[in-house]
Amino acid sequence: MSEFAVRNRIREFRQSRAEMTQASLAAACGVTRQTIIALEAGKYAPSLELAFKLARALERNLEEVFQYAEKI
Amino acid sequence: MTKIQRRAQVLLAMAALGAAGMFLGPDGWFGIDIGAIGAAVLYGVLWLFVIYLAKYSGQVFPEHWSPAEKQSWVAVAFLALISLHVANMLFALPGLGEAADQVKNPATRALWSNLGLLIFGWIVIGTQLRRQDTGGVQLDERDLRIQHRAARVADGAMSLFIVWVIVTIFALPEQSRSWLRPMIVANALIALLIARALIESIYTVWRYRRHDGRQDGHAEGREEGRDPA
Numbered sequence: 001m002s003e004f005a006v007r008n009r010i011r012e013f014r015q016s017r018a019e020m021t022q023a024s025l026a027a028a029c030g031v032t033r034q035t036i037i038a039l040e041a042g043k044y045a046p047s048l049e050l051a052f053k054l055a056r057a058l059e060r061n062l063e064e065v066f067q068y069a070e071k072i
Numbered sequence: 073m074t075k076i077q078r079r080a081q082v083l084l085a086m087a088a089l090g091a092a093g094m095f096l097g098p099d100g101w102f103g104i105d106i107g108a109i110g111a112a113v114l115y116g117v118l119w120l121f122v123i124y125l126a127k128y129s130g131q132v133f134p135e136h137w138s139p140a141e142k143q144s145w146v147a148v149a150f151l152a153l154i155s156l157h158v159a160n161m162l163f164a165l166p167g168l169g170e171a172a173d174q175v176k177n178p179a180t181r182a183l184w185s186n187l188g189l190l191i192f193g194w195i196v197i198g199t200q201l202r203r204q205d206t207g208g209v210q211l212d213e214r215d216l217r218i219q220h221r222a223a224r225v226a227d228g229a230m231s232l233f234i235v236w237v238i239v240t241i242f243a244l245p246e247q248s249r250s251w252l253r254p255m256i257v258a259n260a261l262i263a264l265l266i267a268r269a270l271i272e273s274i275y276t277v278w279r280y281r282r283h284d285g286r287q288d289g290h291a292e293g294r295e296e297g298r299d300p301a
Contacts, residue, residue, distance in 0.1 A: 031212035034138035038214060043283055047213050 007067045011040040013058040020058075028057040076131045083121045084149075090114030095156050114153075115189060122196050130204045137280075139205045140215035143198060144276040150194040151270040157186055158263045165259065166251040173255045218279045226272035230264065 014020050022036045029036075029050060038044035039054075046054065055062045073081075093110020125132055133142045164179035165172045172179070202210065241249065 026209070030209055031214070032138045032140075032209050034136060034141070035212050035214045037136065038283060044214055050213055 005042075005069050006045045007042065007069050008039060008054075008065055009067075010036070010054060010058070010065060013060055013065060014040075017058065025054070025057055029053040074131060076128045077134070080121070080124060080132045083117055083124060087114055087117040087121065090117055091153060091156065095160055111186075118193050122193060122200075125197060125200050129200060138212075138215065139201065139208070139210045140212075140219075141277070141280045142201050144273055144280065146194065146197050146201065147273040148270070148277055150190055151266065151273050153190055154187060155263075155266050155270050157183055157190070158259070158266055162256070162259055162263055165253075165256050170253075172253050175255070214283070218276055218283065221279065222272045222276040225275045226268045229271050230268045233264070233267075 010025075014022070014025055022033045022040075026033045026036045030053070031050065035044065039046060051062060051066055055065045058065060090110045090113030093106050094114055095107075095110070097106025097110050133145070137145075161179045161183050165177075168177055168179060171177045241252070
């Protein structure tokens, strides 16, 4: 049986932007810093709304930030 | 772990010791009432903890815990204490015979004041925690998802338990059901609601622990310190 996962590059894009901490990204998206930690660690898949907010805050396209990967 | 967190742990350990003495300690051990001493220790330490939390707000809990996670741990602690009080009362009721049918009886004498104190302490600590994160997000979609899952688990557990109780009661011989008095059943239903809330809280903190991944949290906390502010 195959298993699906959503991977992300939030940490990479956040670190590439000067002055953007986990706390400031969290504030921009209206979530707690702990949620950003969980997202960056790949322990939490966000809702579509939060995914759009994150992409917008990082000034990237949604598919740049999130990848749909298939795990066998 | 910081010095403030270690002191908070000592206070919690003392509260647990007091609770153990209160619920399990004998009344007359060399003429000493361990139950009363345990109760005094438990409630004294709880109020010390409230003062400690007010003085060192924001530093008592680990920094990488979310506001909702802190509230869940507080809920587990207070619901466990409330459950112990109610369970203690429930075990004492069948031995009272007809007196168990009265609203005020020896088993419930101190219960309501103790429950009142616990609920008041819970409200005070909850309010202090909410004040720490003023202006920040208290509850986000991850918290809500965990809470919804915990509610489903608690509902499922309660449904299974109710079915088990019904089957057990019907399986008992008639003479063995004499202790099933109306007030005992009423109190058992209250206990069931409290147990449901406790299961929900325990499942919630378990999900947070699993979800956060403690090592990731610590590593990220360190990384956050290096990030530009």
